[in-house]
Amino acid sequence: MTHEQFMKNLEVPAGVVDCVLDTDTYNEIDDQFALSLMVKSPKCNVKALFAAPFFNANSTTPEAGMERSYDEILNLLTLMGEEELKKCVYKGSRTYLKDEKTPVESPAAHRLAELAMEYSPEKPLYVVAIGAITNVASALLLKPEIKEKIVLVWLGGHSEQWFDTNEFNMMQDVAGARVVFGCGCPLVQLPCMGVASTFIISGPELEYWLKGQNPLCDYLARHTIEAAEQYAAGRVWSRVIWDVTAVAWLLNDHDRFMFSEIIPALIPQYDHHYSHDVRRHPMRRVTFINRDALMQELVETLRR
Ligand SMILES: [Ca+2]
Structure with a gap:
């Protein structure tokens, strides 16, 4: 790919763009909003949905997390009446990468590698990833040539103002992060603390904007409020719906929803900090989210 084309793809x-979403959908409450925004946005022609592994209080192992995410993707598609899209949902990795050379085999990794081969630098496939990056890294290890045929938009790691990069998506699979930051594919990073962390919604907003609009909106509002009330009943709370910002990158015409910058590709390290090398290829890093503009877009899209 020429340098000019590479920069254009950033x-x-x-x-309208062809895109896929790689999501640990059941890990908390935000993937559900992000998936819904992608499926309901006219700009996004969704070609596949991939279940990513996760391991936290909502799962017993990375594999169980992936399985619950797969079920949650199907649940959301039912709520949206998107029966056709269910044919495009794939189970992902059952473990994280064991090193930076060996892919984790899964239907998702194989499908992504196969699908991406239908694209080109001039017409890339947009891969939006909002969980541990194992599936995408595995597809890149299975078929390295797809780095020229995709643009990867990943919510992972923290901003550099934060004291470390020990962030949930990145720390579960640092090897995977190192693969995607180092492989040379066009990469857009949505850092979590300091950037995506400003994209918050509160209980009264969920009630006012979403409740009673349609089955999807009712589910999203109820699910989010119930999660918050487990630890904050009767108290002030807000929830960060981080993952929405990664899908929103595709919708960011004229910098409506976010600002960003071009930097040399960061090097995630196993000690949960970044290293820097000015000779690395360029990447894009988002630096600011226009919260109200993006929330307006999200609410209007979900209510459709
Ligand atoms: Ca996620």
């Missing part, structure tokens, strides 16, 4: 794409 810009927000114009018009």
Whole structure:
């Protein structure tokens, strides 16, 4: 790929784009919003949905997390009446990468590698990832040539103002993060603390904007409020719906929803800090979210 084309692929794409979403959907409450935004946005032509592994209080192992995420993707598609899309949902990795050379085999990794081969630098497939990056890294290890055929938009790691990069998506699979930051594919990073962390919603907003609009909106509002009330009943709370910002990159025409910058590709390290090398290829890093503009877009899209 020419340098000119590479830089062009780091810009927000114009018009309708073919895209996929890699999501640890059941890990908390935000993937559900992000998936719904992608499926309901006219700009996004969704080609596949991949279940990513996760391990936290909502799962017993990374594999169980992936399985629960798969079920949650199907649940959301039912709520949206998107029966056709269920044919495009794939189970992902059951473990994280064991090193930076060996892919984790899964239907998701194989499907992504196969699908990406239908694209080109001039017409790339947009891969939005909002969980541990194992599936995408595995597809890149299975078929390295797809780095020229995709643009990866990943919510992972923290901003550099934060004291470390020990962030949930990145720390579960640092090897995977090192693969995607180092492979040379066009990469857009949505850092969590300091950037995506500003994209918050509160109980009264969920009630006011979403409740009673449609089955999907009711589910999203109820699920989020119930999660918050487990630890904050009767108290002030807000929830960060981080993952929405990664899907929103595709919709960011004219910098409507976020600002960003071009930097040399960061090097995630196993000690949960970044290293820097000015000779690395460029990547894009988002630096600011226009919270109200993006929330307006999210609410309007979900209510459709
Ligand atoms: Ca997620």
